[in-house]
Amino acid sequence: MTDYLLSEAEKTFILHGVQSKLRSDGRGNSDYRPISVATNVIAAANGSARVTLGETQILVGVKVNIDQPSKEKPDEGKVELFVECSTNAMQELKNPQEKCFSLASALRKLYANETCFDRRKLCLLPGHKCFVLSVDVWILEYGGNLLDAAALAIKSALFSARIPKIEINQDDEGRIDLDVSDDPYDMIRLPVDNIPLYVTLFRIGNGFLADANQPEAACSVARLSVGICANSRISAICAEGGGSFDPETITDMIHTAEQLGPSLHDELMTQLEKEEKLLLSRGLLSASENDLFD
Amino acid sequence: MAASVRVHLSRDNPYKLERISPAGTQVVVPGDVITSDTGFMRGHGTYYENDKLYASVAGSVEKINKLICVTPLKTRYNGEVGDVVVGRITSVEQKRWRVETHSRLDSILLLSSVNLPGGELRRRSEEDERMMRHYLQEGDLISAEVQSTFSDGSLSLHTRSLKYGKLGQGTLVQVSPSLIKRSKTHFHNMPCGASIILGNNGYVWVCPSINEEDESAGGFAQNLEKIAPSDREVLARLANCVKILAASRIMLFDTTILVAYEESLKHEVKELLRPDVMHDVAQLTIQRMEAEHS
Numbered sequence: 001m002t003d004y005l006l007s008e009a010e011k012t013f014i015l016h017g018v019q020s021k022l023r024s025d026g027r028g029n030s031d032y033r034p035i036s037v038a039t040n041v042i043a044a045a046n047g048s049a050r051v052t053l054g055e056t057q058i059l060v061g062v063k064v065n066i067d068q069p070s071k072e073k074p075d076e077g078k079v080e081l082f083v084e085c086s087t088n089a090m091q092e093l094k095n096p097q098e099k100c101f102s103l104a105s106a107l108r109k110l111y112a113n114e115t116c117f118d119r120r121k122l123c124l125l126p127g128h129k130c131f132v133l134s135v136d137v138w139i140l141e142y143g144g145n146l147l148d149a150a151a152l153a154i155k156s157a158l159f160s161a162r163i164p165k166i167e168i169n170q171d172d173e174g175r176i177d178l179d180v181s182d183d184p185y186d187m188i189r190l191p192v193d194n195i196p197l198y199v200t201l202f203r204i205g206n207g208f209l210a211d212a213n214q215p216e217a218a219c220s221v222a223r224l225s226v227g228i229c230a231n232s233r234i235s236a237i238c239a240e241g242g243g244s245f246d247p248e249t250i251t252d253m254i255h256t257a258e259q260l261g262p263s264l265h266d267e268l269m270t271q272l273e274k275e276e277k278l279l280l281s282r283g284l285l286s287a288s289e290n291d292l293f294d
Numbered sequence: 295m296a297a298s299v300r301v302h303l304s305r306d307n308p309y310k311l312e313r314i315s316p317a318g319t320q321v322v323v324p325g326d327v328i329t330s331d332t333g334f335m336r337g338h339g340t341y342y343e344n345d346k347l348y349a350s351v352a353g354s355v356e357k358i359n360k361l362i363c364v365t366p367l368k369t370r371y372n373g374e375v376g377d378v379v380v381g382r383i384t385s386v387e388q389k390r391w392r393v394e395t396h397s398r399l400d401s402i403l404l405l406s407s408v409n410l411p412g413g414e415l416r417r418r419s420e421e422d423e424r425m426m427r428h429y430l431q432e433g434d435l436i437s438a439e440v441q442s443t444f445s446d447g448s449l450s451l452h453t454r455s456l457k458y459g460k461l462g463q464g465t466l467v468q469v470s471p472s473l474i475k476r477s478k479t480h481f482h483n484m485p486c487g488a489s490i491i492l493g494n495n496g497y498v499w500v501c502p503s504i505n506e507e508d509e510s511a512g513g514f515a516q517n518l519e520k521i522a523p524s525d526r527e528v529l530a531r532l533a534n535c536v537k538i539l540a541a542s543r544i545m546l547f548d549t550t551i552l553v554a555y556e557e558s559l560k561h562e563v564k565e566l567l568r569p570d571v572m573h574d575v576a577q578l579t580i581q582r583m584e585a586e587h588s
Contacts, residue, residue, distance in 0.1 A: 005382055005384065005432060005433035006433050007382075007431075007433050007434045007435050007460075007461070008431075008433075008434075008516070008518070009435075009461070009462045009463045009464075009516050009517075009518060010435070010463070010464070010465075010466070012463060012518045013463040013464065013465070013521070016520045016521065017526065019520075020520075020523050020526060022523055022526045022527065022530065023530070024465045024529070024530055024533060025465075025530055025533060025534060025563075025564070025567060026527065026530035026531065026534060026562070026563025026564040026566065026567075027564045027567070028297065028298075028564070030297030031297055031298050031299075031564055032297075032298070032299045032300070033567060034300050034301075034302065034567050034568050034569065035299070035300065035301040035302070036301070036302050036303065036304045036569075037301055037302075037303060037304065038303060038304040038305055050304070052304065210297070256297075259297065260297055260299065263297065263298075263299040264299050264301075267299050267300060267301040268301050270301075271301045271302060271303055274303065275303050275305060278303075278305065278306075
């Protein structure tokens, strides 16, 4: 995945670590590095979040605009997702542009299913007006396991997103009037309960690791990313890397992902709700709690 | 083994370390005026403008008699003759290897500066040039000493001693060079059962104990046998302690590392990655070091 050089002895050390289930930083094969999250970090965006996973840092901004829905899907809103790399991270990645594209396509797959994210909720007036959610993902620093960190950041940003309440009035002549509420605190939120997260498993030798850091990722020839919802249902699977998988290994990996996924969701949501209370108490957030679908 | 996932809030980070700074330490940022007195000689990290001495780097001011210099907090490695460094081979060229040592320019290891197998002392022939890759390849880690500096500031390394040479299995931790205390020896055999090499360039190598009688580190044969899980745990704990000391900007030398190791014993190795545990160990280390000094 990267140009990260390792000596044969270091690779052997990591390989034996996977076999002994004790990694070079003391973690087991399924342990994640400490994750830190902060939302509402970009004042100008409707929603934002910054996630640090070990050395990896991802920043996500969510902005909302109004546009016409596409002709093929007139009753659905749009979601646009783009991934960009900071200059700092570009130096660590062998092919940053390619990496960004593959990351973006893997992330889009995650929200493609309508059970995970129902685009119809983003529609204001079928055939005429809909919301466009622009999700911009910035890779600030690369330290292994970008996909998991990006998915965590996107879910956090969507949780924190506040969209102004808009009333649609269509008069007899067919003119559409969009009325934004006068109250600046009249906001609606996005439903994030079913939004999935990625759990990426890196195959090293005959075993596999969750959340590999840079040296471990450099030893891994193949990885499987499983998109998991909070209820353990799988929404997407991507495989990357030039190596191959044993069919048994794939089953084991999916099984591990099904166990790790709910823990990730629970921990993240607990902390996000805690932060929301903290921000509300400091007066940094509005108090209205309307859901998108009522 | 139950997998662990931990998420915490970045806003929730009131970890401040209590330490006694030596009286009169002045911390400056680039552009700060250090003094308007023209009687001082200017050292590294300073510049004169309009009869005032300014700092050009961010760090602490050091006054040694009439010499004022600023030691930066975070810097690339500036090599001095006689320093011990840990470096990674990035390319094999004609009669020399290019070594990455976290300096501004790549360091060079000349073919004539290494010990030939068998310990022969002879002129290097063409065959030796062709055999270079058999000895050191791209990605290999070496410990070496700075022999001299070229006019452009890049370093010329040598491994002309049995204690230097290719490194085997272990973990590399990268810290800022300003945290490595200059001492008589940089190779330490820790009583906990591991060895540590504190490279002046900020690269710290943690490996299993080097037995003096068996084979010297300058040899070619690398021990690629599996390391026992108990030894692995010691290595992981040491590596995590070094990371904790570096994150809290505590000077790295054998005493601080040993104290941090002892204070970390009450936690599990993988718990040492958590920010609250890191803070706890760092604080206890500072307290013990200050107690021993007063």
